[in-house]
Amino acid sequence: MRSYRIAVIPGDGVGKxxxxxxxxxxxxxxxxxxKLDWQVFPWGSDYYRETGSMMPADGVEQLRQFDAIYLGAVGDPPRIPDHITLWGLILPIRKALDLYVNVRPVRLLPGVRGPLRDKGPADIDMIFIRENTEGEYAGVGGRVHVGTPHEVAIETAVFSRFNVERVVRYAFELARGRRKHLTSVTxxxxxxxxxxxxxxxxxxVARDYPDVTVTSLLVDAAAALLVRAPERFDxxxxSNLFADILTDLGGAIMGSLGLAPSANLAAQPGVPSLFEPVHGxxxxxxxxxxxxxxxxxxAGAMMLEHLGEREAAQRVxxxxxxxxxxxxxxxxxMGGSATTEQVAERVVALLT
Structure with missing residues (x-):
């Protein structure tokens, strides 16, 4: 029987x-x-309050020993500023493990009434590919003259040809296997x-994919079209920032941010990828x-598929x-009254 070692980080709030x-x-x-061999790591805001860090100094090295990482949520506002929780756990993991691409499906599931009038599952079915390690979240910048009237803050976006090209190429490959349409947002x-x-x-990169139609949109136009004509997207x-924002809008048109999954995929074999819901x-x-x-x-189904358990992922x-x-x-x-456990129990019952 195949066995997989999964690092579990429930994190904060509803993640647990x-x-x-x-x-x-x-x-x-x-x-x-x-067999799924789970190992739970108590990292997050509670760990920060106890130790002053969101995870131990060798946390990333500990995670390297696993086949995948299953993350719940991170954040404890307003007690801990969000930039501390994000830069203390998620972003260091993404960068150190080179989880270069973030995959976020946006689909209206059967029976869900989304907020867009006259838009059904056939109209809302797309996948966002988000650059995941640099761009606007590169962390390059600083503050000088702090606390004075002359204080200055600089935040620099970083785009490397190597990184942008591999993310864009991943998106083209995915589009080639779907409806052969790619939208690039800048x-x-x-x-x-x-x-x-x-x-x-x-x-x-498009020259290598003549069978894929490419549309370029400004981010403000893309946001408007997601609401007006989501069927135009495949x-x-x-970039890191734009896809982050647009996929929250994507969660809204799905009917709830609680529905949205994501996968942070490693560039190199043998390095664990990370799977998490989009919600906080x-x-x-x-x-x-x-x-x-x-x-x-x-997100767990995406993890199973990534591990090679495709049939189980499809059943989920x-x-x-x-x-x-x-x-x-x-x-x-979603307009119901069920608990978290009741939903999980029903999903288990529906597995065939």
Whole structure:
């Protein structure tokens, strides 16, 4: 029987509730076929309050020993500023493990009533490919004259040809296997160096994919079209910041941010990729047992597929589709009254 070592970081808030729900479903999906060997790491805001760090100094090295990483959520506003939690855990992992691409599906599941009038599952079915290690989140900059009237803050976006090209090429490959349409999102009318560079790289890579139609959009136009005409999108590639923002809008048109999954994929074999829901720690509902686990379960299905357990992954996604289509066991964010555990229990029952 195949065995996989999975590092589990429940993190903060509702992460501690949705991760066990996801584990339960994944265990059921691979039962009799594979073994998931979980190891839980108590890293996050509680760990920060105890130690002054979000994870130990050798945390990334500990994670390298695993086949994959399953993350719940990170953040504890307003007690700990978000930049401390993000730069203390998620971004160091992404950068050190070179998790170069972030894959975020945006789909309207069967039976879900999204906020867009007259738009159904056939209209909202796209995948965002987000550059994941540099761009606007490169961390290059600083503050000088701190605390004086002359204080200055500088934040510099970094775009390297190597990194942009590999992310764009990943998006083209994905588009080739779907509907053969790629949308590249920039703001090159205003950002005349980094974003025009991004456009140039997309144009160069496109020559290797003559079968894929390419559309370039400014980020503001892309945001408007996601609402007005989501059917125009298939595969979307964008920088770290722009794809981060647009996929939250994507979660909204899916019907709930609690539905949205993501995968942070490693560039090199033998390095663990990281899988997580898009939603945050949701401190307003943490501890109530009503957090939506669908995004976490879906992210778990992406993890199973990445590990080679494709059949189990397809069964999990099919069970989620049946769950939303029947519309009986849903959490409050989707108009239901079910608990996190009840949703997980129903998904397990729907696995075939």
């Amino acid at each position: 509730e949705v991760i066990p729900a996801g584990q339960r479903v994944l265990e059921a999906a691979v039962a009799g076929r594979a 703001k090159s009318n205003a950002q005349r160096y980094g974003m025009t560079f991004w456009d140039d790289v997309v144009t160069a 595969v979307v590639v964008a 720690s949701a401190p307003d509902i943490a501890g109530k047992g009503i957090a939506n686990p669908i995004g976490t379960i879906w 996604l099919a069970a989620l589709e049946r769950l939303t289509a029947e519309g009986q066991v849903l959490t409050p964010d």
